[in-house]
Amino acid sequence: MAPTRANILRGEYGRYRANNDLLFYHLDVRVDPEKKLISGKNTIRFKMLKDDTRIQLDLFANLAIDKIAMGDATLKYERELGAVFVDFPEPLRTGRTYSIDFYYSGTPTQTSRFGGFTFGKDPAGRPWIFTACEGIGASLWWPNKDQWHDEVENMQLSVSIPNDLVDVSNGKFQGKKDLGDGFTRWDWLIQYPINNYDVSLNIGKYEHFSDKLGSVPLDFYALPEDLEKARKQFAQAKGMIEAYQHYFGEYPFKKDGYKLIEAPYSGMEHQSAVTYGNHFANGYLERDWTGVGISPKFDFIIIHESGHEWFGNAVSAADVSDMWIHEGWTTYLECLYVEFMWGKEDGLKYTNGYKPKVKNQQPVITTRGVNATPPQDMYFKGALFLNTLRSVINNDEAWFSLIHDVFQHFKYQNIMTEEMVAYFNQKTGMNLTPIFDEYLRHGALPVLELKFDEAAGTVAYRWKADEPAFDMPIRVGDKDNWQIVKPNAGWQTLKTPLKKDDFAVATDLYYIEVNKQ
Numbered sequence: 001m002a003p004t005r006a007n008i009l010r011g012e013y014g015r016y017r018a019n020n021d022l023l024f025y026h027l028d029v030r031v032d033p034e035k036k037l038i039s040g041k042n043t044i045r046f047k048m049l050k051d052d053t054r055i056q057l058d059l060f061a062n063l064a065i066d067k068i069a070m071g072d073a074t075l076k077y078e079r080e081l082g083a084v085f086v087d088f089p090e091p092l093r094t095g096r097t098y099s100i101d102f103y104y105s106g107t108p109t110q111t112s113r114f115g116g117f118t119f120g121k122d123p124a125g126r127p128w129i130f131t132a133c134e135g136i137g138a139s140l141w142w143p144n145k146d147q148w149h150d151e152v153e154n155m156q157l158s159v160s161i162p163n164d165l166v167d168v169s170n171g172k173f174q175g176k177k178d179l180g181d182g183f184t185r186w187d188w189l190i191q192y193p194i195n196n197y198d199v200s201l202n203i204g205k206y207e208h209f210s211d212k213l214g215s216v217p218l219d220f221y222a223l224p225e226d227l228e229k230a231r232k233q234f235a236q237a238k239g240m241i242e243a244y245q246h247y248f249g250e251y252p253f254k255k256d257g258y259k260l261i262e263a264p265y266s267g268m269e270h271q272s273a274v275t276y277g278n279h280f281a282n283g284y285l286e287r288d289w290t291g292v293g294i295s296p297k298f299d300f301i302i303i304h305e306s307g308h309e310w311f312g313n314a315v316s317a318a319d320v321s322d323m324w325i326h327e328g329w330t331t332y333l334e335c336l337y338v339e340f341m342w343g344k345e346d347g348l349k350y351t352n353g354y355k356p357k358v359k360n361q362q363p364v365i366t367t368r369g370v371n372a373t374p375p376q377d378m379y380f381k382g383a384l385f386l387n388t389l390r391s392v393i394n395n396d397e398a399w400f401s402l403i404h405d406v407f408q409h410f411k412y413q414n415i416m417t418e419e420m421v422a423y424f425n426q427k428t429g430m431n432l433t434p435i436f437d438e439y440l441r442h443g444a445l446p447v448l449e450l451k452f453d454e455a456a457g458t459v460a461y462r463w464k465a466d467e468p469a470f471d472m473p474i475r476v477g478d479k480d481n482w483q484i485v486k487p488n489a490g491w492q493t494l495k496t497p498l499k500k501d502d503f504a505v506a507t508d509l510y511y512i513e514v515n516k517q
């Protein structure tokens with residue numbers, strides 16, 4: 001299917017995006033629940049990477065542009081669907097930094113799975129206003145460079161709301177100021193790079209409690225009626241952070257702190273301000289998520305959405321096509337959390353519980369540059385692939401040190417899969433490219449073909465895979481005493497005393513199909 005013009009405008013990192021590098025946003029908005037209106041401006045600071053007279057920003061067409069200015073000069077612009085091309089009277093020069101003020105107003109759309117921008121009510125009928133715009137895009141409610149490649153270094157967020165409400169956003173709380181007109185401005189400072197879709201407002205009648213984990217401030221927000229339930233359930237945040245710090249190192253947004261905020265949808269990984277709507281119960285919306293009896297031991301949303309602080313928020317994909325870097329890794333982080341809390345056997349059981357959810361029909365990585373969201377396999381197959389890779393490395397100490405280094409190497413960066421593969425290859429001295437490609441760039445699983453000759457006491461084996469160079473080693477034979485073979489596309493033969501029915505393959509450790517003949 002050919003990409004639409006809208007998807008090209010959103011997805012392509014074209015000339016008018018690539019000619020500049022984002023440095024800073026100050027988003028200053030007034031949110032009026034009575035009028036269901038937002039208005040304000042985003043001050044956008046960027047450095048030019050090429051001389052040019054035009055840059056591309058994005059804002060949904062239903063929102064009005066009130067003015068775009070650079071200092072005193074009003075700038076011309078051209079809108080095409082969700083894109084806003086801003087024109088400058090003189091060429092902007094390579095290496096120089098510029099700042100523009102983008103004024104806008106309107107009623108953003110309530111849409112998509114988690115609400116987009118919702119002017120809602122809490123169960124007691126008080127205003128509850130929130131944003132959750134991953135996928136549909138942050139330009140649904142505020143003007144920005146709405147793509148994944150480039151992030152600001154830091155950001156200020158000022159949110160003016162009626163005096164009796166609370167706004168919880170990303171970053172460190174700077175203070176609030178009564179504006180004298182019935183509104184109070186809440187100021188937040190984000191001291192790290194941030195994905196546009198992570199920028200979030202949570203406006204409601206929140207109550208607050210806090211804690212600390214070492215030097216990481218923990219702040220929790222819930223509606224008054226849910227406060228006691230929240231105190232109990234949110235206690236899981238500490239063990240979660242401890243587990244992930246064990247594997248990957250320090251919580252990546254320490255200066256901004258960690259927040260967990262009640263929301264009316266299931267949850268979202270908003271950086272340093274994770275939203276939570278999992279009914280204050282273990283499992284996922286009260287279900288046993290992977291169906292093997294382990295999910296009810298923990299709160300899926302706390303563990304999954306917060307895992308994104310490491311993969312998704314700190315290590316980000318540079319194009320939505322490679323979103324498995326967010327979702328595959330974070331799903332694998334759930335498995336590591338289970339292993340940390342309840343041991344390796346439970347970790348493996350939880351991981352393999354994901355198998356029935358995988359479709360293996362489309363590649364996990366989609367076409368780059370056309371805003372193509374990958375299929376759900378990016379979560380479950382992504383995690384099962386990483387578990388497979390651990391078995392290929394075949395040394396837990398080396399594996400844990402490797403994934404720790406992967407995180408540390410790429411944190412605060414936006415990367416593509418190729419960069420991650422190159423790093424794996426360099427650190428291991430192996431050529432893992434065909435394995436990454438087989439699992440992420442093709443729909444079908446690799447099939448281990450086995451042909452038995454019981455009279456001769458032999459088995460012939462080979463891979464049937466889409467990558468011609470796929471030669472993943474695998475454990476076969478006696479499950480109490482595995483033997484590692486290294487099949488490739490050609491037939492090789494192994495002597496075995498085992499009959500066809502007794503000859504095992506370690507399919508819990510490697511996500512593959514087996515075809516015995």
Ligand SMILES: [Zn+2]
Pocket residue numbers: 304305308326327330
């Ligand atoms: Zn996720």
